[in-house]
Amino acid sequence: MITLLRVASFLVNCLCVGGIALLLGAGWAGAAAVCPVFFAFVWWACSRAPATGDAGPDAVRTAGELAQRMGVAAPRAVWTLRGRTAAATRVGTGYALLLGDDVAPQQVEALLAHEIAHYKTGDIFWEPFTDGPARILVTVARACAPFWVAAFPFLLFGAPLARITELRADKLAAGAVPSYLSVLKEFTPGGGARSSLLYPSIRARLRHSARDSITTWSSA
Numbered sequence: 001m002i003t004l005l006r007v008a009s010f011l012v013n014c015l016c017v018g019g020i021a022l023l024l025g026a027g028w029a030g031a032a033a034v035c036p037v038f039f040a041f042v043w044w045a046c047s048r049a050p051a052t053g054d055a056g057p058d059a060v061r062t063a064g065e066l067a068q069r070m071g072v073a074a075p076r077a078v079w080t081l082r083g084r085t086a087a088a089t090r091v092g093t094g095y096a097l098l099l100g101d102d103v104a105p106q107q108v109e110a111l112l113a114h115e116i117a118h119y120k121t122g123d124i125f126w127e128p129f130t131d132g133p134a135r136i137l138v139t140v141a142r143a144c145a146p147f148w149v150a151a152f153p154f155l156l157f158g159a160p161l162a163r164i165t166e167l168r169a170d171k172l173a174a175g176a177v178p179s180y181l182s183v184l185k186e187f188t189p190g191g192g193a194r195s196s197l198l199y200p201s202i203r204a205r206l207r208h209s210a211r212d213s214i215t216t217w218s219s220a
Contacts, residue, residue, distance in 0.1 A: 002164055009130040009157040013039075016133075016153045043128040045136055049089040051079035055099045063097055063112050070113070070176050072120045078112075086111035088118050095119045110173060110183035117172035123165045131165075131198070134158030138197060155197060162198040167208045174209040181209055 017038045018031035026034065055078040064074040077096040081087065084102040088095050097115050099108065118124050127135075135158075137151035174180040184206055200208075 002161065002168070005157055005161040005164065006126055006130050009161050012157050013129065013133050013154060038133075039129060042132045042136065046124075046128045046132045047090045049079060049087075049096065049098055050081050051098055052082060052101070053080050054078070055080045055097075059097075059099055059108060059112070062109055063116070066109065066113050066116055066176060070116055070120055070172065072116060075116070075119075086115050088115035088124050090124055095124060106179070107183045107186070110177045110180045113173035113177045113180065114169050117169035117176075118165070120172065121165065121168060123169070131158035131162040135162070135198060159197050163200045166199055167205060170205045170209040181206060184209065 014035050017035050021031035021034040022028070059078045063078050067074045073094060075088075075097045076091045076094045079096060079098050080101050081098045082102075083100040085100040086103065087098040089098065097112055099112065103111060134151060134154040137147055137154055141147035141151050170180075170184070177183075184202060
């Protein structure tokens with residue numbers, strides 16, 4: 001399913017960008033030339049990390065232990081960013097993690113495991129070609145409403161893909177961190193959440209992560 005959505009999202013992105021170029025009179029050659037430029041820009045934009053500093057040795061050690069447990073290379077760095085969140089970003093052929101400065105100590109392991117899962121499944125490398133354009137346009141549209149019109153075709157397959165990859169990352173993280181479900185619940189008072197375009201609700205994430213088919217990673 002994820003592979004099909006990735007292919008569909010990439011093709012839709014190409015059609016959207018090429019179609020816009022044709023409407024602007026660029027011709028077929030111009031439309032073909034615009035696509036690689038567009039994806040190069042999105043590749044660059046998706047690797048722009050809003051870091052404010054280094055997260056410290058404890059976060060680096062925790063991330064390294066989690067990466068070993070989940071069978072992937074350790075992140076090249078762990079940076080801080082503002083807020084109660086976490087993220088992963090590309091650094092060459094590797095990756096770096098970002099940890100919000102408002103994350104409680106008991107939540108650090110769970111949030112980092114979720115982001116490592118995105119690296120393990122290749123999400124952060126596929127993003128510029130699949131759901132990345134939709135994410136960028138949605139961010140811009142929050143400040144400039146007309147961009148919602150431009151974002152809609154990119155969301156057609158990008159949004160379902162983004163939600164599915166979030167659920168998969170939850171499932172892998174829950175298998176690596178026993179406290180993951182309890183941490184996830186803390187992000188929505190009362191255990192519920194409103195679904196967004198690019199993220200499933202917390203209720204859906206909890207239900208998916210709690211299934212018996214969760215992979216439990218070895219600590220070896």
